[in-house]
C-alpha cells in the first residue's frame with residue numbers, strides 16, 4: 001500500500017514481489033541534451049555535476065530515454081554514476097525514436113521495442129531495466145495492445161523488472177491494467193496545465209484524466225512538463241505562496257504536486273545545478289490544506 005501521508009517517500013509497485021522505495025523527488029534528464037533535445041549538452045561539466053549530485057540529495061529515481069540525444073543522457077548517466085549503487089532506479093522509455101532532422105517518430109512495433117530495450121541496456125550498462133515506460137505516440141499505426149503485448153513479453157524474458165506507460169489516455173491506461181501489472185504512468189501534469197494539450201509538436205496527454213485511475217490501482221503517476229508549462233504563466237497564487245514560505249515559485253509548483261496526491265512522483269528537469277538543488281529542496285515544503293485550497 002502506498003502511504004497516503006508520506007510526502008518524503010513513495011513505493012513503486014507496492015504490491016509486487018519487488019517494490020521499489022524512493023524519495024518523492026526524482027530527476028528528469030531530458031534538459032541535459034543540446035538544442036532541440038539532441039546532441040551533447042552545452043555545459044557538459046555542469047550536466048555531469050548534476051547527475052553526481054543526485055547521490056548527495058538522495059535522489060534515487062532518474063528518468064531517461066535513448067532518444068534523448070540520441071543516447072546522450074544514457075551516456076552521461078554512465079559517465080557520472082556507473083557503477084551504480086544498488087538502490088538507484090534508472091527509468092527509461094521506449095516507443096519513439098529520432099530522425100536525423102531531430103524530429104520525433106514512433107518506434108513502437110514489437111521488433112522496434114526490442115531494439116530500444118536492448119539499446120538502453122547496452123548504453124546504460126545494465127542487465128535489466130528497473131522500470132520502462134511504453135510511451136504512446138498518439139495516432140500511430142501500431143495498435144496500443146500490440147505494443148503492450150511486446151512489452152509484457154520483454155518483461156517475461158527478464159529484460160524489464162517493472163512496466164509503465166506514458167502519454168496515455170484513460171482508455172489506454174485501462175487496457176494496459178487489464179493486460180497485467182502497471183507500476184507507473186508518466187503523463188504531462190502541473191499546476192497550470194493539468195489536461196491534454198495539443199501542440200504543433202504532438203499531443204501531450206494530461207495527468208488529470210488518469211490520476212484517479214492511478215490512485216485506484218496503486219499506480220505511481222510521474223508528471224512531466226510540470227515546471228515548463230507552469231512557470232511562464234506567472235500565477236499570483238503561486239508567487240504569494242512562495243513569499244509565505246520564503247521559497248521559489250518552482251519549489252511551490254513541486255510542493256503542490258507532492259500534496260496533490262500521494263501517488264505523484266515529480267521528476268523536474270533542469271540543466272542548471274542551482275535549479276537542481278532548489279528543486280530537490282522543494283520536498284521540505286509541506287503545504288497545508290488551506291494552502292492547497294488557495295492554490296486550487
Ligand SMILES: NC(=O)c1ccc[n+]([C@@H]2O[C@H](COP(=O)([O-])OP(=O)(O)OC[C@H]3O[C@@H](n4cnc5c(N)ncnc54)[C@H](OP(=O)(O)O)[C@@H]3O)[C@@H](O)[C@H]2O)c1
Nearest residue numbers: 028029030063166224225226227228250268269270271275
Ligand atoms: N514521457 C514523456 O513523454 C516525457 C516528455 C517530456 C519530458 N519527460 C521527462 O520529464 C522530465 C521533466 O520534464 P521537462 O524537463 O521537459 O520539463 P520541466 O521539468 O517541466 O521543466 C524544465 C524547465 O524548467 C526550468 N527549470 C527547472 N527547474 C527550475 C527552477 N528551479 N527554477 C526555474 N526554472 C527551472 C528548466 O530550465 P533550466 O534548465 O534553466 O533550469 C527547463 O526549462 C524530463 O526531463 C524528462 O525526463 C517525459
